[in-house]
Amino acid sequence: xxxxxDDAGAGSVAALAVAMAALVAVLAVAAGVxxxxxxxxxxxxxxxxxxxxxxxxxxxxxxxxxxxADAACAVAxxxxxxxxxxxxxxxxDASAAVTVTVEVDGREASARAGxxxxxxxxx
Numbered sequence: 356x357x358x359x360x361d362d363a364g365a366g367s368v369a370a371l372a373v374a375m376a377a378l379v380a381v382l383a384v385a386a387g388v389x390x391x392x393x394x395x396x397x398x399x400x401x402x403x404x405x406x407x408x409x410x411x412x413x414x415x416x417x418x419x420x421x422x423x424a425d426a427a428c429a430v431a432x433x434x435x436x437x438x439x440x441x442x443x444x445x446x447x448d449a450s451a452a453v454t455v456t457v458e459v460d461g462r463e464a465s466a467r468a469g470x471x472x473x474x475x476x477x478x
Contacts, residue, residue: 397464400440401457405468407434408445408453412469416451423447431455 408431415423428445435442435457443463444456452469 393460393462397459397462400438401464401466404431404435404455405466409468412451427453
């Protein structure tokens with residue numbers, strides 16, 4: 356005579372496995388959304404910092420100030436810091452355009468702002 360197997364609790368184990376799989380899926384989606392948010396925040400900070408630096412660079416150019424790059428990058432760093440970003444690179448090219456790279460939560464983004472012509476118009 357064969358003994359019947361005891362299947363009591365098998366449904367609980369299966370339900371626990373399904374719940375764990377769902378939890379892993381939710382955590383993966385949350386991590387992806389967090390990465391997208393950090394990337395968007397970094398790009399927004401880079402855009403704002405580059406624009407702020409470009410405004411200062413144009414003002415320094417109008418004043419014929421020799422410290423245009425230093426002043427523009429100082430303003431860009433300050434603008435980045437105000438929104439919780441860290442400016443990791445900043446530069447000013449010959450046309451007074453400012454390029455800034457910032458970091459937010461481990462994500463980097465770059466932006467460039469300024470007019471192409473040194474006189475304020477297209478070149």
